[in-house]
Amino acid sequence: MFDSLWVEILFGTMGGLGMFLFGMKLMSEGLQKSAGEGLKRIIEKFTSNRFIGTIVGTAVTVIIQSSSATTVMVVGFVNAGLMNLMQALSVVFGANIGTTITAQLIAFKVTAIAMPAIGIGVVFAMFSTNSKLKYYGEIILGFGLLFYGMEAMTKAFVPLREMQGFVDMFVFFGKNPIIACLAGAVLTMVVQSSSATVGITIALASTGALDFTAAAALVMGENIGTTITANLAALGANRTAKQAALGHFLFNFIGVCYMLVLLPVLIHFVDAITPGAVDFIAADGSKPNIARHIANIHTSFNIINTIVFLPFLPLIAKLCEKLIKPEENTMTKMLRLDANMLKTPSIAIAQARKEVVNMSRISMDMLNLAKESYSTKVSKTGEIKLMEVKLDQYEKEFNDFLSLLSRQNISSETAKTIEELEVVIQNLEKLGDNADNIARFTDRMLRKEMAFSEEADREIKYMFDVVQRFATATLAHYGTDNDIREIDLNDEELVDSLRKKFKNNHMHRLNEGKCNINSGLIFVDIINNLEKAADHVYNVAQVMVYAQEKGLKSS
Known part of the structure; x- marks a missing residue:
């Protein structure tokens, strides 16, 4: 009985996460293809103004629904000479805000329209001869799969709240935010998507297995873990691209460090601005209000962190330049074409x-x-x-x-x-x-x-x-x-x-x-x-x- 329950949890989690990630991929690719030329024009409007760069980073990430894709793209732009370090960092700041829109969408709990969205999306994506309609079909299909995957993960996690070992672990996370933060960072490094790990956190918390403090700490760590994608992409890039990737890590890491100290204040602030009691438990044992609280703490952290760091952007850029020194005897490519642009x-x-x-x-x-x-x-x-x-x-x-x-x-x-x-x-x-x-x-x-x-x-x-x-x-x-x-x-x-x-x-x-x-x-x-x-x-x-x-x- 116990073994079959574990199999049910494992398969439910794997299937739900798979649908979530595939849905994210489909939605992101559909959005990129349908808004390709518009996206290109947005990118071409980059200026040295850090505030405009932040707005553009936010807008691009909202359009393509992936901060990892935006930051990897930025690394490619820097490597190609399209952007300087200051521009790149301002875009990365905006990308961190833009990526929180996915958590906000998840928190709306529109799972009721997941199946109709999948059906409509398949019709457009597979049977339409119009390329634009095909792209829209991919977006709708991805949207439906994302929410259906969330529902599958949430259902798979329900038995965990009855398992004492997991209950004790999540209680431990609530009392030790730093450990929870590390766990969130590692999980995001493995999954390579902060949107997915925030989705997992929301699913766990919605079942009642995770309290708000532990969930908030996990979200903090997930913001650190998401920087690994850009740093991996920068391994074969030039010095400035590596500096941009390092700047992304420093921005999130330092932000999480001071925010963990102020975590009780942030939790109280989010609780005050979010409708519904965070600890309210429904008849089925779930917490219907916690998803919105987690989404808001994710957004609040990134907005506050951007406001704090934006005035110090030149200092962060100088720090990155000092930490990543010029490489000697390196072969340079003839072209400024980077594989990261392929996304x-x-x-x-x-x-x-x-x-x-x-x-x-x-x-x-x-x-x-x-x-x-x-x-x-x-x-x-x-x-x-x-x-x-x-x-x-x-x-x-x-x-x-x-x-x-x-x-x-x-x-x-x-x-x-x-x-x-x-x-x-x-x-x-x-x-x-x-x-x-x-x-x-x-x-x-x-x-x-x-x-x-x-x-x-x-x-x-x-x-x-x-x-x-x-x-x-x-x-x-x-x-x-x-x-x-x-x-x-x-x-x-x-x-x-x-x-x-x-x-x-x-x-x-x-x-x-x-x-x-x-x-x-x-x-x-x-x-x-x-x-x-x-x-x-x-x-x-x-x-x-x-x-x-x-x-x-x-x-």
């Missing part, structure tokens, strides 16, 4: 586009150097080769990042954007290869002291000018909202016609003895590579045209 695909795509702009600058610099080398008859192969190696590394890191991103639960629009980025990256890398080839052909001419006829020299310089003009105009528009119709796409056709014309001219010069075969071969190689360079630029332009037309249709 928010819209942000990952936005940063990828910015890095493509950097990649396009390298390709353009290589083309300009190739032209300079030919015009001045000064070898630039060393400089161009270094850029070519850098470009190859860019392409590799891009492909790795986009491959990981494509494996996430992404929308069809995001999948299409990834394909477009892959096309652009491939063509930029090939454009760099063409510039490298031209530089090597020029270098061969210089080594062998070859020279073109004046007519051939003019033709190559003119073709260079057209390709350079086309590439500059196209790549300058990439990553902007400028109208692609401002670019003269006919330049690609002009380059094609020039290659044919100049090849024919070259054959006439050969027949007339105005140039020799060796220099003629190099002439053909150079104009062929210029024509291919224009083709790669045109491919990038075509992606931009498609993206603009798609944007106009959607608007």
